[in-house]
Amino acid sequence: MSVRKGVIDPAKIDAQEMFIGWAKAPAVDRRFLLGALPLGLIAGGGASWLIASELDDPGAGAWLTNATHKVTGALVSAPYPMLRVSDPPAPFGMRTVLVVAQGKCTSSLKLADKEGLPVEASGVLIERKDRRMLEVPPFLDDWLNPAFIDMPGAVAALEPVSLGSARLAGTIMDSKCFFGVMRPGRGKTHKACASLCIRGGIPPSFWVRTKDGRESVLLMTDAEGGAMPMDILPLVADAVEAEGEIVRVGDLLQFRADAGAYRRI
Amino acid sequence: MGHQYKAIQWNGNKVVYDLYLFAFVALFVGVFMVVGLRPHDSGHTADPVVLAIRALGTAAFALLTVVLAIGPLARMNKRFLTLLYNRRHLGVATFLVASAHFGLALLWYHGGGPLNPFVSLFVSNPLYDSIPGFPFETLGFAAFLIMMAMAATSHDFWLNNLSAPVWKALHMLIYPAYALLVMHIVLGALMTEKSMVYPIMTAVAFIGVSGLHLIAGLREWGADSGMKALKAKGWIDVCAPDDIAENRAVITPLPKGDRVAIFRYDGRISAVTNACRHQNGPLGEGRVVDGCITCPWHGWQYRPDDGVSPPPFTEKISTYNVRIEAGRVMLDPKPNKPGTRVEPALIPVAGGAS
Numbered sequence: 001m002s003v004r005k006g007v008i009d010p011a012k013i014d015a016q017e018m019f020i021g022w023a024k025a026p027a028v029d030r031r032f033l034l035g036a037l038p039l040g041l042i043a044g045g046g047a048s049w050l051i052a053s054e055l056d057d058p059g060a061g062a063w064l065t066n067a068t069h070k071v072t073g074a075l076v077s078a079p080y081p082m083l084r085v086s087d088p089p090a091p092f093g094m095r096t097v098l099v100v101a102q103g104k105c106t107s108s109l110k111l112a113d114k115e116g117l118p119v120e121a122s123g124v125l126i127e128r129k130d131r132r133m134l135e136v137p138p139f140l141d142d143w144l145n146p147a148f149i150d151m152p153g154a155v156a157a158l159e160p161v162s163l164g165s166a167r168l169a170g171t172i173m174d175s176k177c178f179f180g181v182m183r184p185g186r187g188k189t190h191k192a193c194a195s196l197c198i199r200g201g202i203p204p205s206f207w208v209r210t211k212d213g214r215e216s217v218l219l220m221t222d223a224e225g226g227a228m229p230m231d232i233l234p235l236v237a238d239a240v241e242a243e244g245e246i247v248r249v250g251d252l253l254q255f256r257a258d259a260g261a262y263r264r265i
Numbered sequence: 266m267g268h269q270y271k272a273i274q275w276n277g278n279k280v281v282y283d284l285y286l287f288a289f290v291a292l293f294v295g296v297f298m299v300v301g302l303r304p305h306d307s308g309h310t311a312d313p314v315v316l317a318i319r320a321l322g323t324a325a326f327a328l329l330t331v332v333l334a335i336g337p338l339a340r341m342n343k344r345f346l347t348l349l350y351n352r353r354h355l356g357v358a359t360f361l362v363a364s365a366h367f368g369l370a371l372l373w374y375h376g377g378g379p380l381n382p383f384v385s386l387f388v389s390n391p392l393y394d395s396i397p398g399f400p401f402e403t404l405g406f407a408a409f410l411i412m413m414a415m416a417a418t419s420h421d422f423w424l425n426n427l428s429a430p431v432w433k434a435l436h437m438l439i440y441p442a443y444a445l446l447v448m449h450i451v452l453g454a455l456m457t458e459k460s461m462v463y464p465i466m467t468a469v470a471f472i473g474v475s476g477l478h479l480i481a482g483l484r485e486w487g488a489d490s491g492m493k494a495l496k497a498k499g500w501i502d503v504c505a506p507d508d509i510a511e512n513r514a515v516i517t518p519l520p521k522g523d524r525v526a527i528f529r530y531d532g533r534i535s536a537v538t539n540a541c542r543h544q545n546g547p548l549g550e551g552r553v554v555d556g557c558i559t560c561p562w563h564g565w566q567y568r569p570d571d572g573v574s575p576p577p578f579t580e581k582i583s584t585y586n587v588r589i590e591a592g593r594v595m596l597d598p599k600p601n602k603p604g605t606r607v608e609p610a611l612i613p614v615a616g617g618a619s
Contacts, residue, residue, distance in 0.1 A: 003504040007517045008488060010550040011510035014343045018552045020564040021350035022276045032344040037285060041292055044327065047466070048293045051323055052300035052316075054460035060307040103377035182373075183312040187457030192389035192402060196378040199389075234391050238398065 061128040061180030063135075069125040071097050071134055072147045074118055074155050077111040079227040080203040080219070083121060083134065084155045084250060094155050096252040098133040098219075099123075100176050100202055104193075107201030108138050118147040128179040131217060135176070160225065161248045168255060169241035169265060170208035172220065172232060174198050178205060191237035198236060204228050206255045218246065218255040231259035241265050282351040286358050293324045314373050319454070321366035322405075326446055328359040330470045333443060337481030343550075346561055353419050356439075360416035367409050370402075401453035404445045411442040421543075429545065447471050501596045503527060506534060506589060506612045514558075516549035519598045525585050527594060528553055528569050533609035534594055535569035536585035542567075542603075543580070571606035589613065 003009065017026035025033070073085035081099040099121065100106045122143045123136035136143040174197035177185030182193065186207070198204045204220040220228050225247070244257025297320035302310050332355050339345040348355075375382035375389065386406060392398030415436055417423075424432045447467065455463050503517050509529035516539050517525050524539035526549030537558060539549045546562030553559070557566035557575055567574055572582040581604035586597035589610045601607060 003508050003515065004502060004517065007503055007515050008549070009508070009510075009515045010547075011513040014550075015510075016343065018343070018554075018559070018561055019347050019350065020554065020559055021278050022564050023554075025278065025347065029344060029347050033347055036344075036348075040285075041289060044289050044293045045296050047327065048296040048320070048323070049300050050462060051466065052297045052320070053303075054458070054462040055301055055311065055319075056458055056460070057305035057307050058309055058311040058315075060309055062309060063312075105377070105379055107379075181312075182315060183309060184315070184457075188398075188401070189453050189457045190374070192385060192400065193374040195389040196375060196380060196385050200379045233389075 056184060058183035059128070059178075059186070061178065061183055061185065062126070063180045063183075064125045064127065067124075068122055069134065070120055070122050072118070072120045072149060073097065074116055074151050075111060075114050075121075075144075077115050079221045079225060080201075081106065081109050081111050082252075083119070084158070086151070086155045090251065092251045094250050095132065096250055098131075098175060098179075098203060100126075100133060100135055101138050102135055103138075104176075104197045104200040104202065105138070106176075106203075109136075109201075110140070114144070118149050118151055120145045120147040126176065126179045126181060128217070131175075131179055133176060133179050135181075155250075158250045160254070163246040163248055163253075165243065165245050167241060167243045168206065168208050168218075168246075169239070170206050171239060172198075172236045172262070173205045173207050173217075174202045174236070175205045175217075175219070176202045178207065178217075186237065188237060195233045195236045198228070199230060199233060201227075204232060204236070216253065218253045221254050221256050223256050223258045223261075225254065225256055229259050232262065235259075235262050235264060239265050279351050279354065283354055283358075286355060290324055290328070290358065290362060293327065294320045297323065314369065318366060318369045318373060321362055321369065322454075325359055325363035325366055326450065326470070328355065328362060329439075329443060329446065330474055332356055332359060333439065333474045334477055337477035340481040340484065341477075343561070349562060350564070357416050357419055360412045363409055363412055367405070374402075397452070397456065399452050401449050401451075401456075404452065405449035408442040408445040408449065411438045411445075415439060415442075424544070429542075433545070443474065499598075500588075501598055503594045503596050505592055506594055509534070509594070512553040514549040514551070516547070517596065521598075523600070524549070525596060525598075526551075526558070527587065527596065528558055529612070530556070530569060532612050532614070533569070534587055534589065534612060535607065535609045536587040536596055537567065537569065537572045538583040538585075538600065540582070541565055542574075542582050548582075570609050571604055573604045 016028045019025055019029045071083055071085060073083035076082045076084060083097045083099060085095045085097055087093065087095040101109050121134055121136060123134040126133040126135055171186065173186060174194040176197055177190060177194060182190060184190065206218045206220050207215065208218065209215045222228055240262045242257045242262040244255050244261055247254040247256055298316055301316040302313065304310050332352060335345060335348045335352055339349040371382050375385040378385060386402055390400035392400065418427065418432065418435060450467050455467065504515060506529060509515050509527065512530050514526040514528040517527060519525060525536050526539045527534060527536045530553040537548060539547055541548050541560040541562065543560065543563055543565045546560040548558055548560055551559045551561045553569065558569050559566050567582055572584045574580040583600040583603050584605050584607045585600055586607055587610050588595050589612065
């Protein structure tokens, strides 16, 4: 008998000189590191490139923070703050610009006593295709001034026009992030943020896509045209469907359905 | 070695290690940002903050995958000991990158709203009863807390004061943390992004880490099975002196499952426990360097005859009585108190006496 059964001889497994952290690395380890370290950088950089290049298109949103925009129009406070701007070449001769506060707490904007007044508002523009939003500071004095203009009839008094009932399937988004503040401002990774924004008074939008790729963004209200209640929060950012009424108010499409009408699909 | 509590005991290898680590993270995040900020088909670019959150989170996961792969790789190929040596810095760097990811995500997605960001983290997505809808953020937060506890106790000060078993148990939580992070990714990014690259890469990372541990574990298990065959009483006949390479050891099991490293050096034989006082590194796989047994993991050293670290260090390990009888190395399986000096067995030279 030479070596007892079960005895391990590490020298037979690795006869090379040993790397010791506080000493100069042996040649065998230096050779290993000379190959492994560049390989590690190439692998890390390559993986990073692959992951970043495969990210989904964030969508056609923009947050134009490099300039302050002035918008003049009639102020509307319900169901959500917005400005109706006269724009004769545009469809219906007007354009609606939603108004949100900086951050996620638009409910802090108190505009009820200025309902219908012509105003000039200053803020940062958020755009997604033909949808516009103005992000303003939390205090009215910082962004809202009276405007001495005549409001064309197309803007001053708008009657909702019912386009009929429909069952729509889509995703509930918070308009601010979806219009361009977050890019992407959708999907499950954005669900908590969207829920928090809507909780803070940011108008919810219903993002509906048809099978042929067309998309439509409808402002969500309850069945009576009021602001959506917080019951909708658990369904935010999920695929849902609901039976409701499509209503046109100027250039803006609303989807009117109570929170209970939505169900996850 | 321990008992000289400096924040970091720098040496040339650690400096190179940390510079490389910094370069790796900078390259990873830099490439991610540059490529991620390109205009997409819509003509628009992604939000730089969202991209930074993703870049940092991805980098942290990649680093943690490497952290976990180094252990089994070093068991299978000793060249990877070069990466194991300073792995704690890699772990702390992973935590710092994860902290940046967590901090930015908390501010960007949960800050500025009507709720405290930490409250929002737990209530903004209430679908705790749904697997696909589950709030993935909470899983990442749980993993982050584990990593924070590990980073905070990473110094040898805590290893010595918490005791090795407690410290080791705490740091084994990295495995549940990794599982939590995999689920954080699966239930978060993978449910948002459409590309199949992400599930494939996540699976490769998870299966790779699991597979490496499985392979290394099976090898260890095979070795353990062989070692458990020992059923000896009294002094154990281990081998002939010439079966041990100069300045190396053989590792022999004991009936109770402990292991002893029997070293040959300068015509002598000495035996000590196989477990390093530092992190239970396998001393028997080390070498005798400058007259001291040197652990292959972090270079801790002990004198072969008494198991005491050379001054100014004071660590002690158990020694074993050993003798040479009829050309055989005989080992007393009863350990001596750590630091007990044992007269080395002299290897007989041709024509001489032992």
